[in-house]
Amino acid sequence: MNTVKNVTVISLVDQIAADFTQVARLAGVELPNTAIIVEKLPAPHFPPQKLPVGKVAVYVFARGDQTLKVGKVGTKSHARYTSQHYNAGSATSTLAASILSDAGAHSLNPDDLVGMGSWIRTNVDRVNFLIDESYGRHVLALLEAFIQCKLEPKYEGFKSQAGTA
Template sequence: MDLVNEFDKIILDVSRVLGKPIGKEKYEIIDRGLPHQPRNLPAKMMGVYTFWFEGDFLKIGKSGPSSNARFLSQHYNPRSARSTLAASILLDKRMQEKGITENNVGDWIKSNCRRVDIILDSDLGIFTLELIEAALHYKYEPIYEGFAAQR
């Protein structure tokens, strides 16, 4: 699945339809691969991160320019923050058969989930960040976003 080109098309199409096209020079889409190694959010940048596993998106989230920990490390540790990918995986009964524990969940995510990041200039503003995150939520319906009762 060519997620880089798919994400690029979503960003260009959605922003153009709304009359405020986002120039390609204002963002970069980075496929960190599978396995992946998370990287810092560059200074004066913000980002949308995605975690893909066996044909489904598990989590799609955003980090503002002052939220490097959210972007870099929180999703690999179930106790680091509210609503992390690691905590969601540990609570999912379907994932228990994979031998995932609190001690190995971070390494499991790095080894088994493809991560694709969208890095944006922070001068685009928070509404742009939220727009891209929402467009990806709408298209891909990540498993660990929102409450199951709301679906």
């Protein structure tokens, strides 16, 4: 397991961004040190209002030292980036739906179940890794995969994929 216990995920993200520039270099992509913009949104947080023009992103939701979800968005995925993860019924594989299906692990009360978006904003940290879309979809996919490997999110993929290689 790659996660470091007793260290918040949000405290690791600057090093993750720096490490990724080395990974990209191994893949033949030169990224300047300023290529990745890291936005740290500790709980309680406000979701981003929009994906900046010309940017793509990998986002991370974490609670303390536990990474909950890692995902990526392209330039046409504004709703996925800004709102879908805060609403269980908005799309497939949202953070809200994953937490609701695992409510016991988060000690949720009935009010939390009704106001899942509010619970996420209040209790979950969010980090956005933004890069220029000009780097292409392969670099975005590599960044997402690298962060998933580093942080091992609890809610990733589908239950039917669990334990598959």
